[in-house]
Amino acid sequence: MSSTSSLDSIGWDPHKQVVMAAVTIFGSVLWFSGNALLALIVVIIVLLPFPWILVRFPTLQRKFLFHSWYYKADKPLDNPLLWGVQDGISQPIGALGCWYVANTCKCVPTCSCLCDTVVVYCHGSSGSRGNQYRVDLVNYLASLGCAVYSFDYRGYADSPGESSQVNSIQDARQVLAFARAEHPDKRVVLYGHSMGTGVVCQTAYQLIQEDAAVDAVILEAPFLSIPDCVLKSPTLRFVNSLPIYKDFVWQFSDLFVTKDVIGDLKNVLILFAEDDEVIAPHHATELHTLCPASTLHLISEGGHNFLIQQGSVKKAIEEHLKRNDPPLQ
Template structure:
């Protein structure tokens, strides 16, 4: 008798879980724009925990200042300026004006970093990449989109984060004023942001020296479909209608495979075969699309495939032993012509 009751209870619980997972939860996702944005941007995931991001030195960043920009939409953006190694061997500036003067008179390449979802500019894998840039003697600007880190907590959207990023890049172009080449580096969701930004600027004749796309996807629809969390749902007949279509309808698209056709600067795609967040196949699709859209100048589009044996996954291409050489070679090739 007890076993029968237990079996009945187990069946009821299983049915409830099934209804929740395959009925209620998908419907909530389809009809709630707020839920869609939360799951896509993960801006509520605050890590690292207990770190004061206004003090970059607490995460090991030397020669770095914290500062803020206010966009033309009146959104405050938190950012860091990181000095190249050669300038750290001199006296570190003690005020914002002195830091900015070093950027205005930059003689080494300047990198603008656009991060992926969750966390903030102080997240550990991002800090590892900044430190690599610093060792390579590059200036670095990194920042948090709206609703990330200590940037203003305002409504998120694709165009919102694109606008923030475009504003920061335009500010950087104005500050550097042709003294040094500017490169944009996007990671994960940041590849969708950076591709969109550069496509918009290219239409106005503004092009950085080059674009690095680390662990990119070709478009959000394919990324959602291929994401590990979607595998249990993707073969169900309602998947596209409930999960993919609402994002598209709400203009959460990040269609890098379209935007990349408008980008006029050299592009380097970096992707690890063992990426379990953005499958390698999506980076390859983006590469193929880019080559097809730039058929008259295909050599500007490059891709580096990183063997799974290195175990770098989605976040740690910064540890790839050949990455410094790849970056330096690409920078040299891209700056053979004119600066931005």
Template sequence: MQNWLYILLIVLVAYIVISVLLYFLQDYFLFKPEKLSKDFQFYYDNQEIEEYNIETRDGATINGLRFKAENPKGIVFYLKGNSKSIKGWGKFAVDFTRHGYDVIMVDYRGFGKSTGRRTQKAVKRDMQVVYNRLKEKVSEKYIVLYGRSMGSGFAAKLASMNNPRMLILDAPYYSLNKVAKKYIPFMPLSLLIKFPMPTHKWLKYVNCPIHIIHGTDDKLIPYKTSVKLSKIKPELTKLYTVIGGGHKNLNTFESYHKMLTEIITTRPQKVNLEGSSINVKHSSKRTNAKA
């Protein structure tokens, strides 16, 4: 009996130690920031850029870039993933500037030249500050929110609190709790995760068109996640499937660029269902045909 108690005690201590380590080290595992010196000079071939800094109320600095299009039709606020900095993510701005959209990218706290203590609440507040600055320049009907992976949650939150033209989610997650549970199902994640990022909850309050893009071979965030998310606001949502696409390579698929072009260049039109088969139901009863 004592041996069982001894083993149980060891397991309990190990469980507590792992929980504590997970709580304090999760920032290290969740974020992979690239630091940039204050005097770093951004440069992109064939792209006109403007660098800016925004001071937050708690003394942090949010660094960002504006990629300029000629005679812009609107602005894409691009919320990037959890790694590197806008130094590398900037190369994706061309997918929007070539269609006549300015692109705004910012580094989260602790990434690139941005500073400040990173918490879910602080980052959400920072992104709203940036969005407010955009609203001072243009009407919301010209603002497109694009969230990539980690950024999809923040983009969904912004869309739920504002009225942008549309929301585009690229490889989104249901919540980070769900993603983490896939790898450590035995831990009390609801108590430990500092960035739960409940995208599914925020989508319930989004009232603009929602476009979700996901690859069928995504090993990090399964494609079925987007199928599930698309059912939250089905009347506003369209799901785009990149056959064979993974988590980090959608931009290498021609189909992705066709989808993106369709999304940002096509104006939504109301479909006239009068005379369609929408109310026609198949009958399971066999009817005899008249001779």
């Protein structure tokens, strides 16, 4: 497993941010003062008002949950080759920055590759479509014969606008509609990672209500809901008991509540690693239980971002994409 630092794992879990901040503050004050009690008091004074401030400032809330600000581009995103995307081109969709990897299959109609499949990839909460593990996934899907669209939500990278749940779902739908218009005779699959699994499930559910279901869904490192991620995390049991933190968390009670919609989806593959450092494994197992038409592929190692490096995960993705299930309706 790669030891490459992960932007998603740095940013997704609010508790991890609080713990890192507390340790940093405590260590700094202790170093300069030599007084552990003083260091503890400073940590409490600094951190306890934190959720109160976020509750009252929506802009800060969005930055806390949608880490579009955690992005550094050392190469232009309009040249996917510089990022390691093989055979990719820049394909803006409206105002959204997007890469497209075309299917180059020259096989006959009965070939065994996935030249009849288009994948729309929805990434996690921070960085951009240029994160290395995202590039690795796009290249793998393309190697199977799929056409792939990988885009950035509004507010991320080169996609202007404001990040929000509503906007990210609208963005996914916009890219999906474009893909369907360009490939009217192909199967369309939604693939989401981390926060992107919330985007994918809400998008797929909406399309079912409109009788326009996609053909398959793949969820990598999914979660039940944002409050379930935070309140049930063992990282800060004491802090979770404080009313001010509970009030803060439930401000987002309707944010990406995958557990309420996944039961209506079919042809779903759930990918999860037991050593995920961001989301607990019970999220994957509970979602699998809630969705009878799902397949759970649980592995021991892969972390939050590097499942695609595991051979069994690649095989599970290929097998799932080759299933001839009907659309999600």
